[in-house]
Amino acid sequence: MDTNRTEARKTSSALSKYVTSGQPAHILSSKEHAVAFLRHTPINIVIVDLECIGGEAELSEIVAAAPRAVLIAVSAKGSVSRAMNAMRNGAHDFLTKPYTSEMLLEKLEAHLGVFKSAAPSPSMARPAGSDVVVSGEASATSSQFEGFVGSSNRMQSVYAQIKRMATSSAPAFITGESGTGKELCAQALHARSARKAGPFVAINCGAIPANLMESEIFGHARGAFTGADEARAGAAELADGGTLFLDEIGEMELCLQSKLLRFLQTGSIQRVGEHKTRSLDLRVICATNRDPKTEIAAGRFREDLFYRLHVLPIRLPALRERREDIPSLALTFLKKYSEEENRRFQRFSTYAEALLLQHNWPGNVRELENVIRQLVVMNDGDEVTELMLSPLLREQTVPVLSEIAFGTAEPAPSMGRSIEPLWFQEKQIIETTLETFDGNIALAAAALEISPSTIYRKKQSWAERANA
Secondary structure, X not given: OOHHHHHHHHHHHHOHHHOOOOOOOOOOOOHHHHHHHHHOOOEEEEEEEHHHHOOHHHHHHHHHXXXXXXXXXXXXXXXXXXXXXXXXXXOOEEEEOOEOHHHHHHHHHHHHHHHOOOOOOOEEOOOOOOOEEEEOOOOOOOOEEOOEEOOOHHHHHHHHHHHHHHXXXXXXXXXXXXXXXXXXXXXXXXXXXXXXXXXXXXXXXXXXXXXXXXXXXXXXXXXXXXOOOOOEOOHHHHOOOOXXXXXOHHHOOHHHHHXXXXXXXXXXXXXEOOOOOEEOOOEEEXXXXXXXXXXXXXXXXXXXXXXXXXXXXXXXXXXXXHHHHHHHHHHHHHHHHHHHOOOOOOEEOHHHHHHHHHOOOOOHHHHHHHHHHHHHHHOOOOEEOHHHOOHHHHOOOOOOOOOOOEOOOOOOOOOOOOOOOHHHHHHHHXXXXXXXXXXXXXXXXXXXOOOHHHHHHHHHHHHHHHHX
């Protein structure tokens, strides 16, 4: 049996007081994986080896991902300054390696009571980034918004932008790599607008031959060109009273760009082969996976059209920029296609999830969806294992960092009665800073370079100590 599994079992045994039977500890690969896992799993306890994540300054991301967890930082390089830095960055306590399981449990006993009312019933769950995590049961739910799945800060920002932009009739300009959900974003803008009862018409400018594009958008009269046997309304007319979505606008020919600009300026169109003007009331939303400024500089996109369209810009992040959403997206697709294909899948193995988290996803959400659909069609079972993933993902190496060792530590030498406990020194520092800023927690937190929530948690911890 490898070292990781051995240490995980030792950890589970040492923390058995807080662990539901049958829940093993698993070691994942990095701080990024830890953050991604913690953000979609209710957590009670996180134990972090500072050498494994790059130092105490890296704790803040883990704290933000699991704000309700008791966080114990451990390090082989024990010192008062390092312990204080760890606690400034959100740790509740600090241990120097090597230490015994009894020492760890003593620390946990001192802090867990503060969170019992807010935390779910604890059980051992999968730790990440070589951090041992004791958590509540994993939740399969994720933040969903108008078809989007993801609760990362980047996606929360996108949701907020959509909500604000939806009430306007001004043109919206969506940018993002292929597979990031640009059409889904356009649909969300339409669904939340006053035009939601009207039609949503989408046209892909890159999928239609240049000589047919004008007719597709503006329509044509009978006999306007060979094959035009009858008059036909274009996408713009069909979208009257609703929304016209022009996907991959960068693929549009320059001559047609000028006609689109004229339509945006006047609100009226002419069908190909007609002189009659038709007034329309619709909202135009465009999207591209290219850099508009680069296209303008290269002479492929009209600058005046860009500024006419670029009234309400919104950029969709690539999947690699919001890796913490990968587990919830993957689970959503797993359940969707398992139901369609009559499969039994319920979850991903730890290593399979680590491979998903580590992949760069050049095709973004669309690529992830296709990977999940393929494995569901080709396999069955309760759990997706790494062997079920495509060879491209399996070829990746998931590095495993060193783990927290539970050994027998020699008693620390006495430093004399004049040294106050670490928690008390921290309390003095925070209270002095609060006095300096007349009790303003936000200003005190900024001065100490910690989050305000950390001060609130510490104050609650001190109150519990006083009442004990």
